[in-house]
Amino acid sequence: DGGITQSPKYLFRKEGQNVTLSCEQNLNHDAMYWYRQDPGQGLRLIYYSQIVNDFQKGDIAEGYSVSREKKESFPLTVTSAQKNPTAFYLCASRVIGTSKDTGELFFGEGSRLTVL
Amino acid sequence: GENVEQHPSTLSVQEGDSAVIKCTYSDSASNYFPWYKQELGKGPQLIIDIRSNVGEKKDQRIAVTLNKTAKHFSLHITETQPEDSAVYFCAASLGGNYQLIWGAGTKLIIKP
Numbered sequence: 001d002g003g004i005t006q007s008p009k010y011l012f013r014k015e016g017q018n019v020t021l022s023c024e025q026n027l028n029h030d031a032m033y034w035y036r037q038d039p040g041q042g043l044r045l046i047y048y049s050q051i052v053n054d055f056q057k058g059d060i061a062e063g064y065s066v067s068r069e070k071k072e073s074f075p076l077t078v079t080s081a082q083k084n085p086t087a088f089y090l091c092a093s094r095v096i097g098t099s100k101d102t103g104e105l106f107f108g109e110g111s112r113l114t115v116l
Numbered sequence: 117g118e119n120v121e122q123h124p125s126t127l128s129v130q131e132g133d134s135a136v137i138k139c140t141y142s143d144s145a146s147n148y149f150p151w152y153k154q155e156l157g158k159g160p161q162l163i164i165d166i167r168s169n170v171g172e173k174k175d176q177r178i179a180v181t182l183n184k185t186a187k188h189f190s191l192h193i194t195e196t197q198p199e200d201s202a203v204y205f206c207a208a209s210l211g212g213n214y215q216l217i218w219g220a221g222t223k224l225i226i227k228p
Contacts, residue, residue: 045216105152
């Protein structure tokens, strides 16, 4: 089955520690995204990537870092500089640049990070 | 920049009744308006979308309407069923890059 896999589903960390959230897709999508979801708020874009070895900051990139060394993988690191890291993190991907590019985002099931 | 407001934040309807969720956007150049459904513990999933050259689109029990003059669009769900219980998000984007600005979400509760 094609899809997006995020891991871990739940993660607890102490304040001041960096954590890395994994996102893998086997949909052969070029574009990948990281969103943060907080209660009562819409999804906010952290980073996105449209091609391997290239990525752009979203609206709330401060305190986060990403890499895109492979088309299938787009890990997100939540650094100790992120002031309020407790949140639900969603990874997504989509087709771009072809006739199949409808704008539809395909999401993983999310990772819930709690900083103690 | 673009801003999307979504109302209500919570909607409770009797099973079998209709549900309507409304969103307004600020940038008149926005041209793509998707609706996503998020079930508990899952990622959002696209259920319907509409582009600015169309006023209404239907897919079985769900429909979306777009009023470009008033800059608002709505999701309509008819004959609601228990499996419709979820959080629904609207979004808007302008241009071909589909960078979305999201509404805050509506929790839809279907009462048996």
